[in-house]
Amino acid sequence: MRDMSDDESTGDTVSALGRLTPVIVLATLIAAFGSSFQYGYNVATINSPSEFMKDFYNYTYYDRVGEYMNEFYLTLLWSVTVSMFPFGGFLGSLMVGRLVNNLGRKGTLLFNNIFSIVPALLMGFSDLAKSFEMIIAARVLVGICAGLSSNVVPMYLGELAPKNWRGALGVVPQLFITIGILVAQIFGLRSLLANEEGWPILLGLTGIPAVLQLLFLPFFPESPRYLLIQKKDEEAAKRALRRLRGWHDVDAEIEEILEEDRAEKAAGFISVLKLFKMRSLRWQVISIIVLMAGQQLSGVNAIYYYADQIYLSAGVKEDDVQYVTAGTGAVNVLITVCAIFVVELMGRRFLLLLGFSVCFTACCVLTGALAMQDVISWMPYVSIACVISYVIGHALGPSPIPALLVTEIFLQSSRPAAYMVAGTVHWLSNFTVGLVFPFIQVGLGAYSFVIFAVICFLTTVYIFLIIPETKSKTFIEINQIFIKMNKVPGVHPEKEELKEFPPSTARQ
Numbered sequence: 079m080r081d082m083s084d085d086e087s088t089g090d091t092v093s094a095l096g097r098l099t100p101v102i103v104l105a106t107l108i109a110a111f112g113s114s115f116q117y118g119y120n121v122a123t124i125n126s127p128s129e130f131m132k133d134f135y136n137y138t139y140y141d142r143v144g145e146y147m148n149e150f151y152l153t154l155l156w157s158v159t160v161s162m163f164p165f166g167g168f169l170g171s172l173m174v175g176r177l178v179n180n181l182g183r184k185g186t187l188l189f190n191n192i193f194s195i196v197p198a199l200l201m202g203f204s205d206l207a208k209s210f211e212m213i214i215a216a217r218v219l220v221g222i223c224a225g226l227s228s229n230v231v232p233m234y235l236g237e238l239a240p241k242n243w244r245g246a247l248g249v250v251p252q253l254f255i256t257i258g259i260l261v262a263q264i265f266g267l268r269s270l271l272a273n274e275e276g277w278p279i280l281l282g283l284t285g286i287p288a289v290l291q292l293l294f295l296p297f298f299p300e301s302p303r304y305l306l307i308q309k310k311d312e313e314a315a316k317r318a319l320r321r322l323r324g325w326h327d328v329d330a331e332i333e334e335i336l337e338e339d340r341a342e343k344a345a346g347f348i349s350v351l352k353l354f355k356m357r358s359l360r361w362q363v364i365s366i367i368v369l370m371a372g373q374q375l376s377g378v379n380a381i382y383y384y385a386d387q388i389y390l391s392a393g394v395k396e397d398d399v400q401y402v403t404a405g406t407g408a409v410n411v412l413i414t415v416c417a418i419f420v421v422e423l424m425g426r427r428f429l430l431l432l433g434f435s436v437c438f439t440a441c442c443v444l445t446g447a448l449a450m451q452d453v454i455s456w457m458p459y460v461s462i463a464c465v466i467s468y469v470i471g472h473a474l475g476p477s478p479i480p481a482l483l484v485t486e487i488f489l490q491s492s493r494p495a496a497y498m499v500a501g502t503v504h505w506l507s508n509f510t511v512g513l514v515f516p517f518i519q520v521g522l523g524a525y526s527f528v529i530f531a532v533i534c535f536l537t538t539v540y541i542f543l544i545i546p547e548t549k550s551k552t553f554i555e556i557n558q559i560f561i562k563m564n565k566v567p568g569v570h571p572e573k574e575e576l577k578e579f580p581p582s583t584a585r586q
Contacts, residue, residue, distance in 0.1 A: 112291020118258025166221015
């Protein structure tokens, strides 16, 4: 059993390990730019050139059969093109568990570049090949890329980061998603690439970040937790930790990871089915389902869908709406940058509560403003303020925090399955909103946002009642909080004695 001097030494070592080294910074930037950036880019890139692409579909069809498509068939084909992206994201989420366990976190990100480079070539050459089928197939593949990256990048960064930097680095993927959206909006200006000649280049640019990641990411460490727990290679894990921390003595952190492994060893491999059956993980699973569904069903895509109409009604010229939309994207990036700096100060729980509360308020006020904008002359300006407020609220908490929490509230053996569940909920919710919202809009009009306000409110209540604060806690400490919530004696009954251990060290 360690004496007090040993404990103090360990505390000093853990404190020293909490530095943000150049290796961690560069690995974070390369992983996020090579993967998360593409998610955001492919979300937004297809919107600006849509009319030119529909013309391409029509002309290609005419060259083949000698007549143009009817309006219904063209609309259906375009809907399929758009919806293939979230469908591919769903498929990518199903692949997460097997790939990260077999290839590792870094290995999966490198493999994932296939699903970016190939579709970039397909989309870039679709015009020359006179094939809209190439675009549809490519949308499935870039969706798979996004589905994998949206789950694996937060997992990889969460396992690389010291606990006092885990929140900030966990927000970086969302920052690069917003940057990807903004870059797509800028490149998608009609004066740049959203025109008859430029749209294949606009779509094909998604392959550039993948090529850069393929070139540079191999020089950075694999997740030490994966190397130690999955691969059983303690020396490789120590080498990775020394590079990441810039500190030779990593024994305390190795011991912490081994403690996590001992706490879970009896569980073995945890599949998605087993994840749902385990009482010790009940509230963790419910929480990620609620947070991921709340994130996507809270109306963020509908807000963007409505934004152009709101700007037009406020008197913005039709040719200038694209610039105002890009400005909204810039606000999104700016607030996400702020979230990186405040997440370790204010905590995850506070940002989630604040963000969903702002979104709830914005949806309520926007409903009234849209209903009265033809009656009161200044109401369109209130609508614009609501759109910007909603974007700010969502960027503070609902957008970046849920993926970070998946890494934090699950231990190593259950984390891959948890990300599969989270990703599945994320992409199915995304797909559902895209499919159902146009019908809701037709049926309810301005009152569509009442539904989103209710979802924001219910998610806020759940967070207030259930979600604990995870700031600056080790994975074991967070797990002990949920042990009490789940009313189980420990992660595994036969390991009950572990609950008496100090949170960051183990008895020898």
